[in-house]
Amino acid sequence: MKKITKIGVNETLIQKKKLKVAAYCRVSTASDEQLISLEAQKAHYENYIRSNDEWEYVGLYYDEGITGTKKDVRAGLLSMIADCEDGKIEFIITKSISRFARNTTDCLEMVRKLTDLGISIYFEKENINTGSMESELMLSILSSLAESESVSISENSKWSVQKRFQNGTFIIAYPPYGYDNDNGTMVIVPEQAEVVKEIFASCLAGKGTHAIAKELNARGLKTKKNGKWGAGAVNAILTNEKYTGDVIFQKTYSDSSFNRHRNYGERDRFLCENHHEPIISREDFDRVRAVLDQRAMEKGNGTDTYRYQNRYCFSGKIKCGECGGTFKRRQHYKPSGDYVAWTCGTHLESKKDCSMLYISDEGIKFAFLTMMNKLVYGHNAILKPLLRTLRGMDDKDRLLRIQKLECQMEENTDKKQTLTSLMAAGFLEPAVFNKENNVLVVEEQRLRSEKEQLLNSVGGDKVKVKELQRLMSFTTKGEILTEFEDEIFLAFVDSITVESRKKIIFHLKCGLNLAERLVM
Structure with missing residues (x-):
């Protein structure tokens, strides 16, 4: 069987x-x-x-x-x-x-x-x-x-913002220097307010924005973003109506393609008087505005001074290693031939405050070509090890936290969208809408603040990796540079520090700081 x-x-x-x-x-x-x-x-x-x-x-x-x-x-x-x-x-x-x-x-x-x-x-x-x-x-x-x-959210958001513009309940998330945000209300920061008053008083006393910025830096004072003062930062304070306690809403606007534009009258603007406690009287503000307008008229620059400050690729990028000042472009006339030079702005104002002498435009360009050609030859020894180091940094925990914060911010946006829709349909009283919306705005600010802190800690290395990859892509082609080109310089260099008339340092966007000998 x-x-x-x-x-x-x-x-x-x-x-x-x-x-x-x-x-x-x-x-x-x-x-x-x-x-x-x-x-x-x-x-x-x-x-x-x-x-x-x-x-x-x-x-x-x-x-x-x-x-x-x-x-x-x-x-x-x-x-x-x-x-x-x-x-x-x-x-x-x-x-x-x-x-x-x-x-x-x-x-x-x-x-x-x-x-x-x-x-x-x-x-x-x-x-x-x-x-x-x-x-x-x-x-x-x-x-x-x-x-x-996206269109619906945009239109509802615009409607909501317009309503808050009209009734004066729009919250300024990032107040200017001198103020802080306390649960949606602009409150004065006493120490900063005193600096604001000094800036206005100095302007009325005849001092220019560059001179005011220089004095503030000499005293060790920092801007709202903890940086150095410049003429632009001082001018921004002198022209900001918020210091009078008033606010002009919708100074800028987004078009249908979500591009941001300055509002020159294409959209309604809303003046909210007595929005918050003033630091400067309206009379002093108007007097300062008249002074600035007169100076602009005398210089012939009008209000659009940005184009005058950035006509050349080196404009605003060369810093003095002795005093920290910015170099300015000068035309030198010599019997042997005219040439372009760059000189420290502080040295031009006072040789006692800075002894750094000028450097030639051609010398900077030749040094840049030398540096770039060294990278072309040595990119394997210089750039590849740096890329491995940057890529080796572990940001996983922070990235996961950023992802969680973004999800919470999206939920916050959905709630605000629902509130706006109910308000637009007439199901909510304005007082109830404003109360609930303000709670969401404050929560959004908290989430955004934490996210920005994480972005700053993670972002530096991520940006450097991206810039380093762009530089490696350029240098690995093996093409030797024989002529200076503005586009190449602007693509890879963040700034230049002048150590002496014989040595300058190129600060590349990827994080490298490379010194080169300067031939005058």
């Missing part, structure tokens, strides 16, 4: 097949802050996917600096779909429909294409898994809402 013995399955030899999971994220602009936000999203999704034992982390696909309204300009998204077609991905996670696509047709087209490949998408914000949907109706509705979401 035949004997059958059952041989049991060896469970140790069977491993459950893991689901191949990828993530997709996008930021709409290529600013440094948004790029760090992108890094935070990448850290979040990698951590999220790897924490699930049933998932295999395939990778993260992303796009930066694009709007998301059209899929055909998003290389990251198209690369992800191509990998789906090759069988490398089985499941996709993304933050929301609006991050995936704001065009209904494109969204449904991509979802159907991926569904045909047996691939599902999970939208975190809407809690939608396309693999468990019985119909496309809900996705179609939500993606249609996402398509118009």
